[in-house]
Amino acid sequence: MASARSEVITYTAAIRSSVFYFFYVVFTIVFCTFAPIVFGLLPFALRQRGLTIWNHTTIFLLKWICGVKYRVIGAENIPSDACVIAAKHQSAWETYFFQILFKRPLSTILKRELLRVPFFGWSLALMKPIAIDRSSPREALKQVFEKGKHRIASGISVLIFPEGTRHEPGKSGKYARSAAGIAEATGVPLLPIAHNAGECWSSKSWIIKPGCISVVIEPAISSEGKTTKQLTDELQCAIEEQMARINGSAN
Numbered sequence: 310m311a312s313a314r315s316e317v318i319t320y321t322a323a324i325r326s327s328v329f330y331f332f333y334v335v336f337t338i339v340f341c342t343f344a345p346i347v348f349g350l351l352p353f354a355l356r357q358r359g360l361t362i363w364n365h366t367t368i369f370l371l372k373w374i375c376g377v378k379y380r381v382i383g384a385e386n387i388p389s390d391a392c393v394i395a396a397k398h399q400s401a402w403e404t405y406f407f408q409i410l411f412k413r414p415l416s417t418i419l420k421r422e423l424l425r426v427p428f429f430g431w432s433l434a435l436m437k438p439i440a441i442d443r444s445s446p447r448e449a450l451k452q453v454f455e456k457g458k459h460r461i462a463s464g465i466s467v468l469i470f471p472e473g474t475r476h477e478p479g480k481s482g483k484y485a486r487s488a489a490g491i492a493e494a495t496g497v498p499l500l501p502i503a504h505n506a507g508e509c510w511s512s513k514s515w516i517i518k519p520g521c522i523s524v525v526i527e528p529a530i531s532s533e534g535k536t537t538k539q540l541t542d543e544l545q546c547a548i549e550e551q552m553a554r555i556n557g558s559a560n
Contacts, residue, residue, distance in 0.1 A: 319516070322375070322516050322517065322518055322519065323516050325374055325375050325376070325517070325519075326375060326515060326516050326517045328374050329370055329371065329374040329375050329517060330515075332370055332374070333367060333370060336363075336366060336367075336370075337363070337428055337429055338428050340362070340363050340366075340432070341363070341428035341429055341431055341432040342428060342431075344359070344360055344363070344431075344432045344435070345431055345432060345435060347359065348360055348435065349435060353414055353437060353465075354414050356435060357408075357414055357415070357436060357437075360432055360435060360436060361408050361409050363432065364405045364406070364408045364409045365409055367405050368402075368405060368406055368409065371402070371510075371517065375509075375517040375518075375519060376519025376520070377402070377509045377510065377517060377518075377519060377520065377522065378520070378521045378522070379406070379521060379522040379523075379524060380521060380522070380523055380524070381410065381524045381526065382523065382524065382525045382526065383525055383526035383527060383528075384526060386500070386526045386527065386528050386529060387411065387500065387526060388497075388498055388500065388529055390464075390497070391413065391460075391461050391464050391465060391466045391467075391497060392466050392492075392497045392498045392499070392500050392529060393457070393461070393466070393467050393469065393488050393489075393491050393492040393495075393497060393498070393499050393500065394407070394411070394415075394466055394467065394468045394469070394500045394502060395469055395470075395471050395488040395499060395500065395501055395502070395544050395548070396468065396469075396470055396501075396502035396503075396504070396548075397470075397472070397476075397502065397503050397504055397548055397552060398470035398472055398473075398474065398475050398476065399475055399476060399477070399478060399504070399505070399506050399507025399508075399511075399512070400475065400506040400507045400509070400510040400511065400512055401510060401512075402506040402509065402510045402522065403504055403506050403524075404417070404419075406506075406524070407468055407502075408436070410524070411466060413464070413465075413466055414437075414464070414465045414466070415465065415466050415467075415468055416436070416437050416438060416439055416456075416460045416465050416466070416467050416468065417436070417438045417439070417467075417468045417469075418438070418439045418441065418453055418457070418467065418468065418469045418470070418487075419433075419438050419439070419440060419441070420440070420441060420443050421440040421441060421442050421443075423438075423440070424438075424440050437460070437465065439452065439453060439456045439457060439460070439467070441453060443473075450487060453469070453487045453490075453491070454487065454490055454491060454494070457469075457487075457490075457491035457495075458491060458494055458495055461491065461495040461497055462495070467488075467491055469487060469488045469491075471484040471485050471487065471488050471541070471544065471545075472484060472485075473485060475507070475512045476507075477507055477511065477512070477513065478505060478507045478508050478511075478556055478557075479556055481549060481552070484541050484544065484545045485541075486537040486538065486540075486541045488540075488541070488544065489532075489537040489538075489540035489541045489544065490537045492530075492532040492540060493532050493535065493536070493537050493540060495532075496532060496533065497532065498529035498530060498531055498532060499529065499530040499532060499540055499543075499544055500526065500527070500529045500530075501526075501527040501530065501544050501547040501548045501551075502524065502525065502526050502527070502548070503523075503524075503525045503527070503547075503548045503549075503551035503552050503555065504522060504523060504524045504525065504555075505522060505523055505552070505555050505556060505557075505558060505559045506522045506559075508520060508522070508556075508557070508558075508559035508560055509522055509559050509560070518560060519560075520559035520560040521558075521559055522559050523555045523558055523559065525551045525554075525555060527547045527548070527551060530543050530544060530547065
């Protein structure tokens with residue numbers, strides 16, 4: 310009986326996911342075709358606000374078609390000035406949501422290949438991301454550091470996923486020191502964020518499961534008088550301790 314019910318739930322999620330992807334693809338093509346024309350010449354802050362209409366719409370579609378809701382804990386911990394944001398990376402969901410979570414301009418560190426995706430990549434390039442070539446780690450680190458400092462100096466926060474790539478719920482990767490390096494060099498705080506989006510939208514499956522994603526924003530870590538190793542250790546501890554609390558809570 311339980312097995313039959315599980316199959317029905319999976320079947321329903323598959324149908325809802327298919328409906329979502331249809332609207333998602335159509336909307337992305339239409340929006341990203343005209344977005345560079347409509348928003349391309351605006352000042353960056355206004356341009357980003359206009360381009361995140363796509364993010365708002367995608368999160369809306371996920372909620373009302375697939376049943377993916379969310380709750381944010383610790384929003385009061387977000388600094389009023391530019392900072393380095395370091396977050397867990399489990400799915401595509403957080404890459405969309407973080408662009409609308411923060412009120413000030415935000416530059417994301419991402420792989421260069423994303424800018425080559427038709428339609429989507431055209432608009433993504435207008436968001437001033439820091440696009441890196443992961444096949445050349447040394448050059449990528451140099452770009453992250455130099456461009457990250459420039460973004461902070463311009464009043465733009467930097468978003469980085471310190472594990473580098475997505476990991477399934479319950480798993481974690483090695484935390485790189487790039488986020489800590491930017492924070493230490495610029496003197497701005499490091500903001501840790503934990504979430505369990507992978508429990509709803511896994512990188513291993515196309516089926517999107519209903520549930521409530523927890524996004525937990527930890528208190529900002531001061532970079533003053535600390536080495537990049539100390540900052541990275543504090544960051545990893547803050548995120549992974551919170552992950553241990555929220556793992557399994559989305560479904």
